[in-house]
Amino acid sequence: MPTDHAIIIGASHAGAQLAVNLRQQGWSGAITLIGEEDCAPYQRPPLSKEYLAGTRSAEQLLIRPAELYGRHDITLLTGRRIDKIDRNAKRVIFNDGESLPYSKLALCTGARVRQIPIPGAELKGVHYLRTLADVQAIQQGVQAGMRALIVGGGYIGLETAASLRKLGVEVRVLEMMERVLQRVTAAPVSDFYTRIHREQGVTIELNCQVKAFEGSGRVERVRCQDGRVFEADLVIVGIGVVPNQELAAESGLEVANGIIVDQFCQTSDPAIVAAGDCTQHPNAFAEQAIRLESVPSAMEQAKCAALTLCDKPAPNHSLPWFWSDQYDLKLQIAGLNQGYDQVVLRGDPDNSSSFVAWYLKQGKLLAADCINRPKEFMVAKQLLTRGTTIDAAQLADEQIEPKSLLT
Template sequence: MQNLKAVIIGASHAAAQLSVSLRQEGWDGEIVMIGDEPHLPYHRPPLSKTFLSGDKTIQDLLIRPATFYEKQQIEFLHGHVVSIDREQKMLKLANGSQISYAKLALCTGARVRKLDIEGSELNGVYYVRNATDIEAIQQHIQSAKHAVMIGGGYIGLETAASLRKQGIQVSLLETAPRILQRVTAPELSNFYTRIHQEQGVKIYTNICVERLVGSTQVESILCADGSTIPADLVIVGIGVHPNIELAQEAGIEAENGIVIDQYCCTNDPDIVAAGDCTSHFNVHYQRQLHLESVPNANEQAKVAAATLCGKAKQYNALPWFWSDQYDIKLQIAGLNHGYDQLVIRGDLHNSNSFTAFYFKNKQLIAADCINRPLEFMISKKIINDNIQIDPAQFADESIDLQQLTQ
C-alpha cells in the first residue's frame, strides 16, 4: 500500500470514520477526502437541535479538529466530483481538475427530498440537511412568528422542538394519519403527539399541502381541504434521496443506494461505499436495506477501510438510532418492520420513561426506549444474540431483564 492513493468522495460521518480507519488498518499511502462543503466533517444530528438553537457553533460540531487530520496526513479538499473514470482510475471535479486514485471510497450521503408544489421557491422555505441550511434558518428565526414544519418524521419533530424552545409558534403538518407512521407503532405516535401538544405545537395529520402562498416571501400555506395556515417560516422534512447518480454513471450497481456486499465493496473491487448512500443485505432481518443513521455510517466505514487494506472484515451490525426532543431521549434498537406484537414496559400515558418492545413470532426484533438507556443496551443484546424470552416478561417491571440475558 506504500505510495498508493486512497480517495474518499464525501466528507460527513462515514468519510471521517473511513479516513481514520484507513490509517488504523495500516494504509500508509496518501488519503484525500473530497467534500462539497467548506467545513471539515461535522456531527449532523445536532443540526436540528443544539446548532439550530445557537447553543453550538460549527467548530463545536467538528468530528475531529483540523490538527488531527494534519497529524494523520489526511488531506481535505473542498470540491465536487462530477465523474468517475474507472478504467483510468481518475476523478473529474467541477472546476475541471482531475485526481487519480488507486482505491476509491464513495461516501456521497443523501440529499433532501424537495417540495414540488407552487410556492416552494418562495423566500422563507428551508430544508434541514447541512450547516448552511441551518444558518439560513437561524437568520430567519429572529423575525419569524409562525413556523410551519412540513413532515412528521424525526427531523420534523426535532426541529419543531428546537423552534418551540425559542418561543416560536409551530404548526406541524403530516399527510399520513399519524406522525412517525413509517417508523413506529401507533402508541409511540400518540405519545409524541401528546408531548408536542403539551409544548404548544399544533399538529395536523391527514393533511395535504396544495401550495405555499406569498409574493416573494411565504405568508401562509393553503391545504387541499381549503384551510389556510399562517406561516412566515416553512421548514420541510419529507425524507431524502441517496446520492447514487455519480456511481450509476460510472457503471457501479445502485438501486435505492449503492449496492455493497458484506465487505462494503461495490461491483468494482477497487471501490467501496459506506453511509447513507448505500444499500446492503442485512443478516439480522434477511433483506436489503437502505439506512440513514450515524451508527450505520461509522460501522460500514470501518469495514470499508479494512477491505481497502486487504482485510476481510464483515459488516453485520444491528441497526440503531436515536432522537432528542425536549428532555426526552429516544434510543431505537433494531427495525420493527413486520412486528406482530407490541409490549409496553412502564407508564406510556403518564410518564416520559418507558420502552416499547416489538416482537415477531415471539422473538424480539426492535425496541423504542424512552429515557431508558439500560433497556436499550439490553434490547440490543437480546436481538443480536437471538435470546429467547417470553414477551410477557418484558411488561413486568419487577423482572430484571438483564438477568434474563445471562
C-alpha cells in the first residue's frame, strides 16, 4: 500500500464527496472509504419522501454509481465498522480486530436518530427513519387505511406524514410543543404547514408528550402524559438526531456538540479532518460555532476537508441552506434565523401555497423561508452572502420583482 493513505470513516454525503474531491485535488495515494451500511453511499433526504412513497428506487438513491469509486481508484468498504482510532500508530481498528494504517484520516461519521426513552419503545411496529433499512422496514408494514402515528412535528415527521398520506394511510402527528416546526420556523410558517397537512387529512395533536407505547408484542396504542390515548398500527418516531462523535472522543479528539473543527475542517489532530453532521464548526453567518444537519453543508465541508488534506487549505464560508418537500410544496431555506426579532411576510400564507418569511434582527436580514418561491430563494442567498441592508417594506412588496431587491 502506498505511504500516503487517506482513510474516510463514514460513507454518506460528506464521505462520498470527500473521497472524490481528494482525487480531483490531486491526492495520488490510496483512498479507502469505509461505511457501516451494506450499500454504496446514497442520498438520505429522499428516504422520507420519494423513497417511502415508492416513487424512487434504491438504485436511484445512490449519490454516484457504485462503479465510479473504482474508476477513481477509491476502495469502498461497506458493512464494516471502525471501533477504535490509534492516533499514535496512525491506524484504524475494525470491530473484527483487523486494522489499516493511514497517513491522513477523515471523520464523516454523521448522526444517528435520537431514541425515545419510554416504556414500549422496543415493541414491534415502532420505527425510526434515518437509513435505507429503516424505511424498508416501515414499507413492509404499510397498508392503505392503516393508522400511523408520527411522534414529532419537525421536518422529518411532516415529510413522512405527507408520504404516508400519498399511500392512503391515516396519519396522526403528535407534537409536544405548541406548534409544529417550533424550533426552526416562525409562527406563520408553522401555521401554514399545519393548515396544509390538515387539508390533506393529517390529524395534528399539539402540546402532546408521549408517555408510553402499549400493545401485546406489537404497538397498538400510544398513551400521552395528559391522558390522551391514540390507537395505532404503526409508529414512526422523529425527534431529532445526535452526532456520532464517540469514536473521535475516545481517541482524544476535542468534541462538544459534535467533533470540533476549525474553518478548514481540521480537528485537534493535524492528521485528522472531519466533515458533515458530526462536526461543530465555526460559521460566519451564525457568528459562532454550530452543528448543522444539512446535506449542502456536509458537501461544502467535504470539499474544504479535501483541500486541507491536499495541503491547499481554504476556509469554508459557505452560506447554510436547506430544503423540505411536502406534497407539492418545496420549502427552500437560506441562512440561519437564530435570534431574529422580526418576521416579514411576502405573500399570503393563510390563503395560498406560495410565500416567503424573511427573518431580520435589528433590521439585518438573517434568513428566508421560501415556499414555492425559487426566485426569492436565489435572491435571498445573494442578499445574505453580500450582507446587504434592505428595507423590510421592500421585502414584503410583491410589486417589486425579486431580482430588483438586489439593487
